[in-house]
Amino acid sequence: MCGIFAVIGAENAAAELYVGLVHLQHRGQDAAGMITFDFSEPDSGIKISKDIGLVSNVFNDTKLLNVNGQMGIGHTRYPTVGVGDVKEVQPFFNRYPDGIGLAFNGNVVNYPVLKEKLRQRRVYLSSSSDAEVLLEVFGDSYGKDARDGVDAVYAAVRKVYDEAIGGYSVVVVIANKGIVAFKDPNGIRPLIMGEKKAKGKKSYAFASESIALSIQGYENLRDIKPGEAVYVDKDLKVHSKVLEAGKPAPCVFEYVYFSTVESVYEGRPIYEVRKRLGEELAAKVKKHWPDLDVDVVIPVPDTSRAAANSLAKALGVPYEEGLIKNRYIGRTFIMPVQKIRENAMKLKLKPIDSVIRGKSIMVVDDSIVRGTTSRRIVELLRESGAKKVYFLSTFPPIRNPCYYGIDFQRKEELIAHGKTIDEVEKEIGADRLIYMDVEGLQKAVGTEKLCTACVTGEYPTTTEHAKELTSLRRKHIAQITSKC
Template sequence: MNGPGEAPEGDKPREECGIFGIYGPGLDVARLTYYGLYALQHRGQESAGIAVADGRKIYLQKDMGLVSEVFNHEKLNGFHGHLAIGHVRYSTTGTNNPLNAQPFVYHSSRGMLGLAHNGNLTNTAELRSLLYSAGSVFQSTTDSEIIVSLIAKYSQDSLVDAIRKSMADIKGAYSLLILTGKKLIGVRDPHGIRPLCLGRRGNAYILASESCALDTVGAELIRDVKPGEIIVIDENGLTSHMIFQNGRRAHCIFEYIYFARADSCMDGFNINKVRREMGRQLAREYPVEADMVIPVPDSGIAAARGFAAESGIPFEEGLMKNRYIGRTFIQPSQSIRDLGVRLKLNPIRDVLDGKRVVMVDDSIVRGTTSGKIVNMLRECGVKGVHFCISSPPVIRPCFYGIDISREDELIACRKPLRGIREFIGADGLHYLSLEGLLNVFGEERDNFCTGCFSGNYPVEIPKACEQDKFILE
């Protein structure tokens, strides 16, 4: 992953994780999982793993790196089975240690068990202490392993009942894929904070973080997994168990702003359409005279098109992105670190020279990269820069699986709007209002987590967790 000072992602909240699972007798489930993870690579670039079951055993391959780095043709051919789960990871809890790569696979009284987790638990310290005192042993520092230990704790119950009891114990955000020798199980937290959808390809069922992964493997989206639902897929077909019902839905709103791929559909909304409408709302809130609207690629493209359509200001590509920069661009010294922005983004002088520009991006977290981009535009002869952000100011950390920084690193916590504008060097700065953002979702406006914008969290955050987020990173 990119670190502070690397751009443009260095000024973005970093991805969480992506999960993919398939029950497909007669199919090459390992290769399909590989393709599904490829489609979800934007959700985590730190590690990748696939576990395949053949009815008796579970076979696992995982390592640090991108999907294409961890797997090759030979390794995929070595997998034999009819159901599989896969995971791409960025560490929101736990260190970037190979031991934390997922899926996890364990031997238990039930037989072999695999787990892949997207999200973050908020009562990790409490549960780890209780499990330690009961004799549990942990191999990693990730909170995902706690879920496995809880399921094992309830080994006297059926697997579904053990999962149900574990869901009652854990707090926070989670979408889970659980693999046995013969079953694929999907679980979504009671608030639906983290995404999970269900698809079908012929007689095969697929569970994935985003629908774009279903498209990649030729599957049809059936529906999103409901908050609080357990889905069991085996030789008898698909069975749904609603464990928690009628609770408050709190889907992560940053999925729609930044994380999800634009071609995904999530909980009834097309991501690209939502982002365009955010841009339209921006234009309604911030009427301005300018010669062109340009996006910060790629995350600002859809909102910029919406802004241009609503305002009547022409849309142009003023910044070109170099898509061949590796995920861990090496910076030998501080003296050339600023080249990070220029290696990834290059302004088109002939388009920009002498123009008044509206530049649209999805978010500002630290503000460092935003200022460098504005400075590049100035060097190309831009007469004026209005910076428009298709989300409200980020004022609080996320505790549910997105690496949004400590409060002392959030520029909107440290500076008023005028101070942010002066820091990044823009002539004008406008964030989409929280009210305007929620209005994009119509009647569903109350079904989202906006904790990073409002400080109102759907799941209680323990004081110790808040302090750890503030102090540790």
């Protein structure tokens, strides 16, 4: 996952990056960083600060945010490659050519292959991050291009498309030149552009989610198109071109889980989509299980709240808050290893006995990935005296790995992989398990032009090198686990 933010033309780029990253914190809790550039000091205007930790911890010193600078890029990390080391914290920066910084959200599927190619060319890589490889590919082409400005930028983005397979949204800062933002040819990961006019001045920003822009007064939001590169130069002139248009396949999981409910993705408000997910599930329940004795519908906070509410309304059943989330524990799904996730789960949810005791509970969650959370929730509800527990997922069974920036790259960690719904139901201990289906999901989102590979196994890119990526991830997870 990860969150990225970029800005140019701001009075204080660091302050806008900070606010943007705070509003993207839910996309990655592991590390944060930013690079800013001050046009009034072209020879020494680059400032880099990054570290392990939440955005508010990494930038807890106001001196870091009071640096002069009108453009910059920032990143919040959710690791899908690497060992969680400080050397892997983005943005990455190369002094040659010109001084280029890069941050991205996603995964490069053929990362191990590209890394090896660079090694053979005797390029020194200082980390296990695919961001560093993307920076090398971009910078190599940009540095060799005799042209300046937008043509050199387009050539460098084209080079990335030629070399890197995967799902990636990228922001690049080129010292004293401008900001580049681009999406992979299938547009798998989100990237949105905004424009602000304040005190007669214009600025542009790019973010993984619309909320990070709108909260700072950015308007005219539009999603960057699949295979499109946008370059905003130092004079704030916007250049854009679709360089390689593949079949659009935006990640459907953004609607269901990742994006925050206040955001708008591809023109669709996430909140409205989640409400429709609840209605679709209700229609399925009415059709296949009309006699289910449900006393109360409760959500698993916070992501599934809108869906649970609309489902309860559609079924004509009371909606209550039966589980309370400990606000000091982060999103357990995006924690890097299973051991940490399991420990966090014990601290995360607390039941309200008066809502649960003696009742048949319909509990709604956004999805079931590894089953850790679902199993614990069923246990908690039973311990609190639930008569029956019906578990509903607004996402269909996840049976295939994701190679595009979500950390389930290994089949063996997916609870539904190789299992029937009845078998998963038994494993999580529910009296009934009801999943959304692909048709209902597409109907709720309002389009079929989506990546649903983790459900259907139909990947929008070649997965030729996925095996190497998966075995590298296994190695890294073992290294992280041994340190825990």
